[in-house]
Amino acid sequence: MISEAIVTYSNASDMLIYGAMAAYAVALIAFSIDLARLADRSSGNNRKLAGVGQAVTWVGFLMHGVAVLLRGLAVSRVPWANMYEFAITATLIAVAVYLGLQVLRDMRVLGAPVTGIVLLILGAAVTLFYVDPRDLVPALQNYWLIIHVSIATISVGVLTVAFLISVLQLIVDKHDRVRAAEDKGAASTQGASAAATDASGAATLASDSTVSAEAVSATATTGVETISSAQAGTDAAPAKGKRTWQRILKHVGTPQQLEGAAFRLNAIGFVLWTFTLIAGAIWAEEAWGRFWGWDPKEVWTFIIWVVYAAYLHARATRGWAGARAAWFAIIGYACIIFNYTIVNVFFNSIHAYSGIG
Amino acid sequence: MSESSTPRLPRLGVRGWLRWVWRQLTSMRVALMLLLALAIAALPGSVLPQRPQDPGEVVRYLEENPTWGEILDRLGFFDVFSSVWFSAIYLLLFISLIGCILPRTKVHFKALRMQPPKPPRRFDRFRARQKFEVAAQPQEVATVANRILGRKYRSYVVEEESAWAVSGERGYLRETGNLLFHLALLGVLVAMAASHLLTYRGQALVLEGRGFANSVVDYDTFEAGPWVDTEELSPFSFVLERFESEFTADAEARDFEATVSVTHPDGAVETQSIRVNHPMNLGGTKVFLSGNGYAPNVTVRNAEGEVAFSGSVPFLPQDEVYTSPGVIKVPDMGGEEQIGLAGSFLPTAELRTEGARSIHPQPHAPLLVLTLWAGDLGLDSGIPQNVYELDARNMVQISQDGEPMESGAVPSTITAELGEVVEMPGEYGTIEFNGVDRFVALDVRHDPAIFWVLITSLAAFLGLIGSLFTPRRRVWLRATRTDDGRTLVEVAGLTRHEDMGLEPEIMQVITELKAQLSQDRDGDEK
Numbered sequence: 001m002i003s004e005a006i007v008t009y010s011n012a013s014d015m016l017i018y019g020a021m022a023a024y025a026v027a028l029i030a031f032s033i034d035l036a037r038l039a040d041r042s043s044g045n046n047r048k049l050a051g052v053g054q055a056v057t058w059v060g061f062l063m064h065g066v067a068v069l070l071r072g073l074a075v076s077r078v079p080w081a082n083m084y085e086f087a088i089t090a091t092l093i094a095v096a097v098y099l100g101l102q103v104l105r106d107m108r109v110l111g112a113p114v115t116g117i118v119l120l121i122l123g124a125a126v127t128l129f130y131v132d133p134r135d136l137v138p139a140l141q142n143y144w145l146i147i148h149v150s151i152a153t154i155s156v157g158v159l160t161v162a163f164l165i166s167v168l169q170l171i172v173d174k175h176d177r178v179r180a181a182e183d184k185g186a187a188s189t190q191g192a193s194a195a196a197t198d199a200s201g202a203a204t205l206a207s208d209s210t211v212s213a214e215a216v217s218a219t220a221t222t223g224v225e226t227i228s229s230a231q232a233g234t235d236a237a238p239a240k241g242k243r244t245w246q247r248i249l250k251h252v253g254t255p256q257q258l259e260g261a262a263f264r265l266n267a268i269g270f271v272l273w274t275f276t277l278i279a280g281a282i283w284a285e286e287a288w289g290r291f292w293g294w295d296p297k298e299v300w301t302f303i304i305w306v307v308y309a310a311y312l313h314a315r316a317t318r319g320w321a322g323a324r325a326a327w328f329a330i331i332g333y334a335c336i337i338f339n340y341t342i343v344n345v346f347f348n349s350i351h352a353y354s355g356i357g
Numbered sequence: 358m359s360e361s362s363t364p365r366l367p368r369l370g371v372r373g374w375l376r377w378v379w380r381q382l383t384s385m386r387v388a389l390m391l392l393l394a395l396a397i398a399a400l401p402g403s404v405l406p407q408r409p410q411d412p413g414e415v416v417r418y419l420e421e422n423p424t425w426g427e428i429l430d431r432l433g434f435f436d437v438f439s440s441v442w443f444s445a446i447y448l449l450l451f452i453s454l455i456g457c458i459l460p461r462t463k464v465h466f467k468a469l470r471m472q473p474p475k476p477p478r479r480f481d482r483f484r485a486r487q488k489f490e491v492a493a494q495p496q497e498v499a500t501v502a503n504r505i506l507g508r509k510y511r512s513y514v515v516e517e518e519s520a521w522a523v524s525g526e527r528g529y530l531r532e533t534g535n536l537l538f539h540l541a542l543l544g545v546l547v548a549m550a551a552s553h554l555l556t557y558r559g560q561a562l563v564l565e566g567r568g569f570a571n572s573v574v575d576y577d578t579f580e581a582g583p584w585v586d587t588e589e590l591s592p593f594s595f596v597l598e599r600f601e602s603e604f605t606a607d608a609e610a611r612d613f614e615a616t617v618s619v620t621h622p623d624g625a626v627e628t629q630s631i632r633v634n635h636p637m638n639l640g641g642t643k644v645f646l647s648g649n650g651y652a653p654n655v656t657v658r659n660a661e662g663e664v665a666f667s668g669s670v671p672f673l674p675q676d677e678v679y680t681s682p683g684v685i686k687v688p689d690m691g692g693e694e695q696i697g698l699a700g701s702f703l704p705t706a707e708l709r710t711e712g713a714r715s716i717h718p719q720p721h722a723p724l725l726v727l728t729l730w731a732g733d734l735g736l737d738s739g740i741p742q743n744v745y746e747l748d749a750r751n752m753v754q755i756s757q758d759g760e761p762m763e764s765g766a767v768p769s770t771i772t773a774e775l776g777e778v779v780e781m782p783g784e785y786g787t788i789e790f791n792g793v794d795r796f797v798a799l800d801v802r803h804d805p806a807i808f809w810v811l812i813t814s815l816a817a818f819l820g821l822i823g824s825l826f827t828p829r830r831r832v833w834l835r836a837t838r839t840d841d842g843r844t845l846v847e848v849a850g851l852t853r854h855e856d857m858g859l860e861p862e863i864m865q866v867i868t869e870l871k872a873q874l875s876q877d878r879d880g881d882e883k
Binding site for chain 1: 826
């Protein structure tokens with residue numbers, strides 16, 4: 001009886017993961033077309049497809065959540081004791097953070113990257129990391145599994161979204177610099193650009209963000225249009241790609257806004273990571289009789305912690321704040337992915353819990 | 358001297374140089390570089406085998422890469438976290454931290470005792486500002502505003518030339534938390550150093566039914582920090598009553614439990630269990646279950662049938678199905694010659710044409726597979742030797758015919774099932790496989806500083822939360838009489854970091870201020 005229930009739960013969980021992946025794939029397509037349409041001048045500011053993407057993401061998120069729950073029921077424990085379970089739970093958190101962010105501000109431009117990276121990780125999880133539900137080896141039978149690993153999972157989920165925002169920040173920042181350089185040359189367009197900057201500045205201060213955001217984008221559009229028409233005659237071909245970016249990026253926000261959003265998430269992620277590290281040390285003391293032993297997994301946890309600490313310091317260092325600091329957050333996230341994949345699978349670690357191979 | 362503005366290079370002198378180095382070291386930029394260096398320096402510690410973790414793997418690496426291995430070894434790459442360069446980086450980082458934190462602590466203490474700065478003359482340079490008019494008198498506006506702000510802010514009222522103003526500041530916890538975090542990190546480092554000095558740890562292998570007493574002689578391996586008095590270890594002892602293990606059908610471990618009866622230093626006796634993740638704590642000394650295995654119980658008789666050896670010999674498991682190599686040493690066979698029986702213990706043996714192998718860790722079909730050696734075991738040489746390995750330097754392997762091995766001969770193979778008495782080749786006698794005992798490998802550790810490692814880590818964690826999530830804000834209000842007899846109220850706020858909450862908070866203060874003012878007014882009219 002019991003084993004039948006386990007199989008049923010587990011199969012249902014697997015099916016729902018595939019269902020969630022299908023939904024995220026549809027959302028990814030909708031978000032991508034939305035981005036493409038943002039880039040296309042003629043379609044204006046119609047973001048119906050972003051709404052579709054958002055709705056489908058919610059559907060995927062619900063299926064994803066139930067899948068994680070069923071996986072937990074199938075094994076009668078927390079669903080994050082091997083790489084597969086860690087992946088499905090961390091991606092669930094990432095989607096939750098993304099959906100939660102929308103309450104604060106329209107960040108639907110993040111929809112395509114978020115669903116993209118979640119699909120990528122889930123794809124790797126079902127093809128490379130999948131293991132049948134099973135009980136725990138004695139080393140994992142501890143309530144610290146609930147505390148240490150759950151916080152690590154949430155941390156990774158949060159830092160995933162923070163990473164995407166940092167990437168976006170760098171893109172916008174680069175683009176702004178290019179534009180600033182162009183603006184210097186083309187004096188006639190300066191007024192328009194200033195109008196656009198003022199408009200985005202106003203958005204920062206506006207109390208009612210949804211209403212004013214539309215007003216702002218309308219102002220910004222006129223600004224951009226002026227720039228485009230001013231440039232159209234001179235260098236139409238190379239400017240076309242840049243203009244495409246401009247139209248997308250005006251929905252993203254200023255580098256400062258993105259920096260602020262990325263920082264908040266990175267700060268939360270860093271605090272959670274610090275907790276993961278301390279909780280891990282307490283558990284290691286109970287399980288292995290030493291709180292810190294420089295096992296490869298511990299080395300990488302330490303490296304990740306130091307890189308994010310460097311990120312926080314860089315933000316406060318003159319000449320490093322902004323784009324340069326963002327690079328630290330990106331390197332930190334790269335270390336997390338390395339820690340999760342390469343270290344788990346190939347390094348000779350006592351943290352080996354992947355359950356594969 | 359260094360302030361000289363002439364184009365000629367100023368002479369710094371020793372003190373000047375030191376000051377320059379100190380200033381560099383305590384700058385944020387250098388701290389950032391050191392953090393990066395620390396992350397990069399830790400990398401080889403995860404890629405290369407490390408002596409403290411896996412000395413065998415280091416030896417193998419050195420054999421496979423003689424040239425590079427030698428160079429890396431000299432540079433400390435096989436013990437990265439004790440190497441000079443790694444230590445240098447983190448020590449510099451901590452010096453930089455001290456140099457940065459101490460002055461800031463001083464400044465912060467001062468700020469904590471002082472009133473927030475006076476309201477700036479003009480508010481229009483602040484991004485967050487509001488303006489409105491009320492009927493109330495400027496002084497009343499300032500007093501009420503001070504009362505509202507005072508709940509969250511450290512605030513006070515100032516009478517200016519032609520106006521009344523309020524200055525408030527909140528979020529001192531931000532800097533307090535930041536300083537606590539950094540000082541606590543320093544505490545972690547000190548606590549870890551203390552842990553290194555005061556810790557002792559040892560490993561002991563204990564057979565079922567046998568005892569262990571906490572003294573250096575009872576350990577198989579023992580290491581202690583420089584400040585540990587090895588004569589004064591906590592005098593507890595215990596006997597391993599039984600050991601139980603549980604595995605799935607496909608040999609995955611599910612549960613291990615050792616039951617011991619402990620005699621405390623005060624003479625009290627109690628039964629306790631030790632499991633993976635659940636060490637036994639004896640007054641601050643922890644006993645961990647780190648491994649387990651089988652000790653076949655055998656009786657060896659010489660050719661005359663006299664008992665030459667009888668007892669349980671631990672064989673150390675080396676894989677998940679507990680294939681356990683080991684050696685039975687028999688120094689006294691009644692004559693000059695000593696013998697050693699080296700081979701493997703297989704808990705659940707499966708016989709195949711190419712030999713026997715174990716297929717499950719539980720003792721469902723135990724089998725001993727041994728080969729016979731004869732000669733001098735080297736036990737009397739005075740040099741400590743590994744009890745789990747045969748020192749074959751003065752021994753020869755015996756062939757299946759009972760003769761010393763020559764090329765072409767078949768080496769002796771003795772297989773004994775449980776309860777079986779097997780004839781050894783030649784005139785060496787018999788070996789009887791009486792039974793299987795269990796043994797546990799225990800790690801004993803005493804670390805009086807670990808509590809402080811935990812406390813300082815948690816302090817750092819709390820400090821971090823305070824420093825990252827406490828908003829630090831200043832809010833000012835100025836109430837000025839207008840020409841038409843009303844009062845112009847201006848409010849401005851400042852924050853030096855990402856703070857989405859400043860403007861909503863200003864709006865909230867204004868709403869409350871207006872409400873309270875109109876309430877007071879209503880009250881006056883009645």
